[in-house]
Each structure stands twice: as C-alpha cells, then as structure tokens.
Amino acid sequence: MSDPTPPVVLTVAGTDSGGAAGTAADLATISHLGAHGACVVTAVTAQDTLGVRAVHPVPVEVVEAQLDAVFDDLPVAAVKTGMLGSPEVVALVARRVAATGVPLVVDPVLVATSGAVLGGAEVVRAYREHLLPVATVATPNTDEARALLSSDDQGQSQTRSRGERDGTGAHDAPELARQLARQLSARGVRVLVTGGESGTDWLALPGAEPLALRHPSVATRHDHGTGCTHSSALATHLAHGRPLGEAAALAAAYVAGQLATSNRWRLGRGRGPVAHTLPGHTLPTHTQSAPQAVTRTPHASIDRGVHA
Numbered sequence: 098m099s100d101p102t103p104p105v106v107l108t109v110a111g112t113d114s115g116g117a118a119g120t121a122a123d124l125a126t127i128s129h130l131g132a133h134g135a136c137v138v139t140a141v142t143a144q145d146t147l148g149v150r151a152v153h154p155v156p157v158e159v160v161e162a163q164l165d166a167v168f169d170d171l172p173v174a175a176v177k178t179g180m181l182g183s184p185e186v187v188a189l190v191a192r193r194v195a196a197t198g199v200p201l202v203v204d205p206v207l208v209a210t211s212g213a214v215l216g217g218a219e220v221v222r223a224y225r226e227h228l229l230p231v232a233t234v235a236t237p238n239t240d241e242a243r244a245l246l247s248s249d250d251q252g253q254s255q256t257r258s259r260g261e262r263d264g265t266g267a268h269d270a271p272e273l274a275r276q277l278a279r280q281l282s283a284r285g286v287r288v289l290v291t292g293g294e295s296g297t298d299w300l301a302l303p304g305a306e307p308l309a310l311r312h313p314s315v316a317t318r319h320d321h322g323t324g325c326t327h328s329s330a331l332a333t334h335l336a337h338g339r340p341l342g343e344a345a346a347l348a349a350a351y352v353a354g355q356l357a358t359s360n361r362w363r364l365g366r367g368r369g370p371v372a373h374t375l376p377g378h379t380l381p382t383h384t385q386s387a388p389q390a391v392t393r394t395p396h397a398s399i400d401r402g403v404h405a
C-alpha cells in the first residue's frame with residue numbers, strides 16, 4: 098500500500114480577518130490541492146472586503162520561533178511567502194528557506210487590491226537583495242513587478258492600486274506584463290508576472306524569452322485573495338513534484354476555477370473573497386470511504402510549451 102502521507106507546504110504570510118487573502122487563502126488552497134499546510138504568521142491584519150484597517154507585525158523573534166518549530170518537526174516540501182512586512186523578516190525567511198533547499202514561491206505582497214501598502218521601499222530592497230535571488234519563482238502582479246524593478250527612491254510610489262496603472266485607469270495589459278517579466282528575468286529573477294483579469298500570466302526564466310500562460314478570464318467582484326490563492330496553488334503543485342511550467346499552468350487554471358465558483362456570491366460590501374473550494378466538491382459527512390474530490394478546472398494553456 099502506498100504511503101498516504103501528504104506533502105507539507107509551508108506558508109509564511111499575514112492573516113486576513115475577512116478570510117479572503119493571506120494565511121486563510123493559503124491554507125484552504127494547500128489543503129484543497131492535497132497537501133498539509135503549515136503556517137508561520139508574520140503579521141495580523143484587521144481587514145475586510147473594503148480594505149485594511151490595521152496591521153500588527155509579529156516580532157521577528159516570534160517569526161523565527163515559528164520557523165524553528167515547523168522546520169524542526171515537519172518534512173516541508175515547498176514554501177510560499179506572502180506578506181512579510183519588514184526587511185528583517187524578508188532576510189530571515191530568505192536565509193532559513195535557502196538553507197533547506199526546498200522549492201520557494203515568493204509572492205512579493207506589497208499592495209492589496211484596496212490599495213493598502215503592505216510593504217514599503219525598504220521591504221522592496223530586501224526582496225531584491227535577499228529573497229528574489231533564492232526563489233524558485235516570484236509571482237508579482239504588474240504593480241509589484243514595477244516596484245521590484247524601480248530604483249529605491251521610487252519603490253513606494255510604484256505600489257499603486259488596480260486601475261491607477263499607467264494613469265490610464267486600465268487594468269493589466271498582457272504586453273505590460275510580458276515586458277516586466279522580461280526585465281525581471283534579465284536581472285536574474287525567475288519570475289511569473291501575473292496579469293490579473295487579462296487572462297495571461299508570463300513566465301520568464303533568466304536567458305529565455307517570456308512564455309505566455311493563457312487561461313479563462315472571469316468577470317467578478319469576488320477576486321480578493323487571487324494572488325495568495327495562486328501562489329499557494331503553485332507551491333502545492335511543486336510540492337507534488339510537478340515541473341514549474343506545468344505547476345504554473347495548473348495554478349492559473351485553479352484560480353480561474355475558484356473565481357468561476359465565487360462570481361455569483363454576495364459576500365461583503367467590497368471585493369469579495371475568491372472561493373477556495375471548487376464546484377461540485379462536497380465534504381464527506383463521515384470518515385469512512387471518503388470520496389475523492391472531483392474537481393473541474395477551466396483549461397489553461399502554455400504557449401510554446403514550458404519545460405522548466
């Protein structure tokens with residue numbers, strides 16, 4: 098009989114009291130995709146579908162104690178990072194995760210959908226210096242990609258809310274995401290620039306042209322937590338041993354499926370949470386003979402194939 102033990106995926110991230118983003122999204126996604134989620138909390142946020150009301154950073158010593166507890170006891174197969182909040186925590190996480198050698202997905206959380214800044218210029222610098230060099234892949238959206246590319250004094254101003262980009266009011270254009278992916282990979286970053294509702298993400302590895310990952314675009318106001326859900330899905334597929342290109346395509350398809358589930362929900366007064374369970378998935382009511390979850394995911398395709 099094969100070993101039923103699931104792989105362990107560690108999320109290092111902040112909490113969202115509304116249950117849409119941060120550790121709530123991460124643990125639900127990791128669990129739904131068949132892994133065990135461990136959780137190191139870096140900050141507590143008072144947050145709802147309208148915005149972030151307060152942020153309470155967890156002291157770096159307490160973050161380190163949590164990392165010790167997880168790494169000393171559990172066979173972590175992949176790590177994802179979300180909101181880290183301070184340069185000290187960024188450097189700590191880079192050092193500790195790099196020492197393990199496991200796949201590392203870095204979601205450089207700098208700004209929430211609402212526009213709240215969750216990481217300032219010094220955090221951007223720490224990402225560039227410590228975390229991006231050791232990441233298996235970083236998953237910035239276009240605002241975050243621009244901040245990571247900017248000179249230090251511009252970093253803060255680059256983190257703008259959706260709709261403010263380029264002064265046009267337009268949302269992500271695939272061409273903008275492609276150019277940002279190319280620029281980051283030219284600096285040695287293994288990167289997947291996410292394109293939001295444009296329906297195209299760009300995967301770029303140093304020395305190669307960016308590859309387009311196309312997936313259905315879902316019109317919805319329930320999209321709070323897409324970035325967290327996406328990076329957690331990617332880390333979980335890597336923990337299952339899938340190659341990067343395949344894991345990225347599956348993660349994009351997963352998010353589109355979740356958005357399709359929640360697009361008729363009415364939760365909260367603002368950007369509602371993305372669903373973390375798929376259509377048709379029912380929880381078993383007893384512990385014997387639990388049925389396998391049957392999942393339906395929209396198809397996602399990779400242009401020209403990715404063999405990363």
Ligand SMILES: Nc1ncnc2c1ncn2[C@@H]1O[C@H](COP(=O)(O)OP(=O)(O)O)[C@@H](O)[C@H]1O
Pocket residue numbers: 237238239291292293294295296297298312313314315316317320322323324325327348349352353356
């Ligand atoms: N409306 C949408 N329809 C389909 N996929 C989406 C939509 N919005 C975001 N995504 C996908 O969700 C993932 C996270 O991307 P994004 O929303 O850009 O991140 P963030 O939440 O950090 O801004 C990407 O794969 C992106 O293509």
Ligand SMILES: Cc1ncc(COP(=O)(O)OP(=O)(O)O)c(N)n1
Pocket residue numbers: 110111112113118119120142144179180206208209210211320321322323324325326
């Ligand atoms: C605690 C916390 N972490 C991350 C985010 C950002 O969430 P993300 O899924 O990247 O993006 P949006 O849903 O905000 O677009 C957050 N808001 N809170």
